[in-house]
Amino acid sequence: MRSQGFKKSKTNTNRRKKRKDNVREQNQCRFCRSKTKYVDYKDLEVLSKLLTHRGKIFSRKRSGNCAGCQRKVQLAIKRARFIGLLPFTS
Numbered sequence: 001m002r003s004q005g006f007k008k009s010k011t012n013t014n015r016r017k018k019r020k021d022n023v024r025e026q027n028q029c030r031f032c033r034s035k036t037k038y039v040d041y042k043d044l045e046v047l048s049k050l051l052t053h054r055g056k057i058f059s060r061k062r063s064g065n066c067a068g069c070q071r072k073v074q075l076a077i078k079r080a081r082f083i084g085l086l087p088f089t090s
Contacts, residue, residue: 031069039072041079
């Protein structure tokens with residue numbers, strides 16, 4: 001009596017996603033590139049780009065910020081929310 005095992009499919013190896021060569025990742029975050037030491041809570045144009053339409057802060061991976069700048073952005077957004085410049089939720 002034979003054991004009924006699973007067969008390997010050859011198409012599974014061909015389904016891997018290929019990395020796009022034309023997409024180049026940035027080496028530094030937007031604040032480090034412009035040498036910004038302080039993220040201003042009154043600069044709503046910059047801060048609104050780092051929020052979702054629901055009011056959540058984008059992650060570091062999504063926004064492209066480094067860890068230090070992400071902390072500065074988080075503090076600036078919290079200050080702007082407390083003053084009333086940005087909504088907590090929408």
